[in-house]
Amino acid sequence: MSTPTPRKIAFIGAGNMTQSIVGGMVKSGYPADHIFVSNPSDAKLNTLKERHQLHVSNDNAEIAQQAEVIVLAVKPQLMADVCADLSRRVPNLDSKLIVSIAAGIRIPKYRQYLNENITMIRVMPNTPSLVGEGVSGLVADDRASAADKAFIEFAFDGVGQTLWVADEDELDILGAVAGSGPAYFFEFMASLQKAAVALGFDHEKARAMVQQTALGAATMAIDSDLELEDLRKQVTSKGGSTAKGIEVYQAADIDDISEQAVRAAVARNQEMAKLF
Numbered sequence: 596m597s598t599p600t601p602r603k604i605a606f607i608g609a610g611n612m613t614q615s616i617v618g619g620m621v622k623s624g625y626p627a628d629h630i631f632v633s634n635p636s637d638a639k640l641n642t643l644k645e646r647h648q649l650h651v652s653n654d655n656a657e658i659a660q661q662a663e664v665i666v667l668a669v670k671p672q673l674m675a676d677v678c679a680d681l682s683r684r685v686p687n688l689d690s691k692l693i694v695s696i697a698a699g700i701r702i703p704k705y706r707q708y709l710n711e712n713i714t715m716i717r718v719m720p721n722t723p724s725l726v727g728e729g730v731s732g733l734v735a736d737d738r739a740s741a742a743d744k745a746f747i748e749f750a751f752d753g754v755g756q757t758l759w760v761a762d763e764d765e766l767d768i769l770g771a772v773a774g775s776g777p778a779y780f781f782e783f784m785a786s787l788q789k790a791a792v793a794l795g796f797d798h799e800k801a802r803a804m805v806q807q808t809a810l811g812a813a814t815m816a817i818d819s820d821l822e823l824e825d826l827r828k829q830v831t832s833k834g835g836s837t838a839k840g841i842e843v844y845q846a847a848d849i850d851d852i853s854e855q856a857v858r859a860a861v862a863r864n865q866e867m868a869k870l871f
């Protein structure tokens with residue numbers, strides 16, 4: 596995507612996600628002098644300033660006042676206090692685009708925290724965003740313009756792929772698949788590693804073998820137009836050794852296990868949303 600018309604964008608919280616998103620934006624050609632970041636302590640701000648020559652502050656409201664776009668990037672449990680301070684000290688919040696990357700807190704809650712008339716986009720990035728290979732789910736309220744959406748899509752394209760979803764319920768599903776997904780894949784990879792070790796393989800070599808196989812399979816899936824199930828069939832010769840292994844997974848009903856896992860994670864997302 597080409598660089599959109601620059602807007603002054605303020606990131607509240609200079610944690611891991613902000614550092615990755617800002618890094619991706621600058622790498623994609625976004626002017627650093629339009630980026631502002633605030634954080635209570637200095638170390639991360641100093642690193643960001645040194646790396647990108649952007650604006651930093653210890654005062655959230657100070658940078659939020661100057662910005663046209665405010666990205667709320669603090670932990671969910673701090674969000675109410677951070678928003679209360681912004682709502683008290685930043686005039687015209689309803690003329691700015693508000694973006695939150697926090698899990699669990701829904702748009703109507705931000706209207707209560709900040710201002711009933713805000714324009715809002717919620718983004719759910721996943722952890723591989725920290726290495727530029729993320730999936731970010733995005734949902735906009737009906738006040739967000741096409742230009743607002745394109746701007747935020749650009750910001751998150753820098754850390755991986757962006758996927759617009761229809762509503763916040765779908766964002767919970769995306770969280771349960773893409774947000775929790777890295778843990779599911781690690782669990783599966785670790786179990787394959789343990790199996791190799793149980794049969795006598797060296798621990799480190801087993802890890803190298805499993806992770807490169809995961810990367811290779813993901814790359815083949817990305818490069819192929821085939822359905823994932825057809826890709827699986829393509830690498831499974833009838834009567835061969837892979838078919839024997841697959842039979843074991845299918846006997847345990849791997850589809851049902853995945854569906855149960857995703858349903859459990861969605862239910863937990865919805866329970867946690869009630870805490871805010």
Ligand SMILES: NC(=O)c1ccc[n+]([C@@H]2O[C@H](COP(=O)([O-])OP(=O)(O)OC[C@H]3O[C@@H](n4cnc5c(N)ncnc54)[C@H](OP(=O)(O)O)[C@@H]3O)[C@@H](O)[C@H]2O)c1
Nearest residue numbers: 608609610611612636668669670671696697698720721722
């Ligand atoms: N990391 C992920 O994979 C991931 C994925 C999806 C969504 N998210 C969401 O993204 C948000 C940020 O996550 P993260 O991983 O970047 O967390 P993080 O690394 O812990 O960063 C949070 C930052 O907020 C700062 N902070 C604390 N109190 C603040 C305040 N009052 N005002 C401004 N900043 C304050 C912290 O500063 P100090 O360290 O100085 O206290 C820290 O630098 C969270 O809501 C998280 O749920 C993260």
